[in-house]
Amino acid sequence: MTQPLLRLEGVTKVYRMGQVEVPALRGVDLTVDPGAFLAIMGPSGSGKSTLLHIAGLLDRPTSGRVLWAGDDVTSLGAARLAELRGRHIGFVFQTFNLIPTLSALENVELPLVFQGARPRERRQRAAELLAVVGLADRQRHRPGQLSGGERQRVAIARALVSDPQLILADEPTGNLDSAAGREILEMLRGLNERGKTLVLVTHDAEAAGVARNILRMRDGRIEGEA
Amino acid sequence: MTRDLFVLAVRNVLHRRLRSWLTVIGILIGTAAVVALISIGQGLQRSITQQVEQIMGFNTLLITPRGPGLQARVQLDLAALREVPGVKAAVAVRTETAFVQGPTRSGFLPLTGYDPAMEEFVAELHLKLAAGEGFSQRGQVVLGARAAELIGAKVGDVVTIEDRPFRVVGILAAQEEGRGDTAYGGIAVNDSLFVFYEDLKELFPGPDLAQYGFVKVAPGAEVSAVKAEVERVLAQTGTTEAEVIGFEELTQRIKTVLRGVQAFLAGIAGISILVGGIGVMNTMYTAVLERTREIGVMKAVGAKNSHILLLFLFESGLMGLVGGALGLLVGLGVAQTAAVVVGRLFQVERGFSAAVSVGLVIGALLFSFGVGAISGLLPARRAALLPPVEALRYE
Ligand SMILES: Nc1ncnc2c1ncn2[C@@H]1O[C@H](COP(=O)(O)OP(=O)(O)OP(=O)(O)O)[C@@H](O)[C@H]1O
């Protein structure tokens, strides 16, 4: 049996707002094997984004463990987590989250900047990935000069630039029309076919259809496979 | 990597152009004020030191009464002072107010005792005879340029000083304003008459009290050693109410006073730099708030806290540095202009110019970068410590 890429064990997350405690995750176990393409579905507020953030080492669980390639990373320092994120995990967000003052090319380069890559190499690599997502002729455009679909493709290129083992996408089609959305989903499917591991959060059943497995969440728990 | 962050910082600062400029102007004004004041102060210090040097020279010791007030005097044993090894010449400067009757007018004028040893100092003072041969024996008088004019005396005339006749044997060249008045430690050379010291003593019998004494140190002798010895001899001969000041000390004293004034003014101007710093802080806090999401994104793609910290520190430091550099130029410009104006107004001899020292330039740049960076420290820290998820969820 292969080592799972990512494991969550009994993960809970409680947000504290003054006196009130808001439980967002109530004990989640999740295993992501290499090469998987997992969709997580569920109603709004069920904890999908919270789960994805913890899986992406952007947030820490209130209790439970997070294992990355078999190693417990739950209590690693912020700097180590940042390094793991930068090298091994790519994010795609609903709102694209590109940096408005940087060109498409520079946005794609950004993860490599923080890894200390040499300018020429990272520029070349970023240009390659922009070409992969079909935006070779949009290198110098700012996010504001691109359509929503194009922006999301830039975000995908950015997520891929450091050749990460895991891509996490949170409602990547949420802000796109159906044609652009389908394009993005096809792109994600293509990535999985070429060996990338993906987790896709969505509440759109059609979108979830591109994944190999679909998990349903409700009230901070995984209810099982659909 | 650090270079990349710097480039990014430059672009961010340029991006919010108007706000950056406003922030920069805050630093600029403060720096300009401080630089101008320091530069003018240093210029003033230099020109005063130069004047003291012209008047006194490095190897002259000044003996002045210790007592308060301008009327204080000292009794000097010149003979004993001249015996001190390393002393080339020693003179007392004694001026009394005498009733003088000249060919056309009479009146009260300062009368200064002349000692041939004064020639040692006079050469240094550039006192020159405009007419006449100068002293050769007692009963003669040399007139300051204005004194001669006042009483209408020429070389060869006989003037009456305190009821005794004196023959005019010389008239001094007019001293430039501002220098003639201070030469000989406050004696108005232009207005004064000079007679042999012995004559002065006879005209004004009683204790021989001088306003000042001057001691010239022989070339090659150690000034400080001679000074110590002069002090010892003074104490020995009963002159305890005097103090001996060397050129170094005199300029040092003037410098100390000037530095005090300068530090006070620069301190006040420095407050405006502080205000500029608060402007930087305000701008940076706003920037952190506005770019919260961007910070989250950078962290999501692998930025460490230290990277974010550095990015924001570069931005604030940059604004400080630009403000400082421009403030430096403006400040030096203001100082130069002020120096020219002051030079004209007070007809300062040879004018005085604002000083531009390397220390001032480097200091101003470092300081303004520091103010920028320190002002940016708290905002940058806030940015760096933002939890990535909160930053990403920020609306
Ligand atoms: N920072 C926070 N502070 C307090 N409560 C929070 C915070 N973040 C999330 N929550 C709460 O946690 C729950 C889960 O939120 P989450 O964003 O994970 O839901 P979601 O499944 O992604 O919903 P959606 O489909 O609408 O994006 C929600 O009830 C939300 O109100």
Ligand SMILES: [Mg+2]
């Ligand atoms: Mg969500």
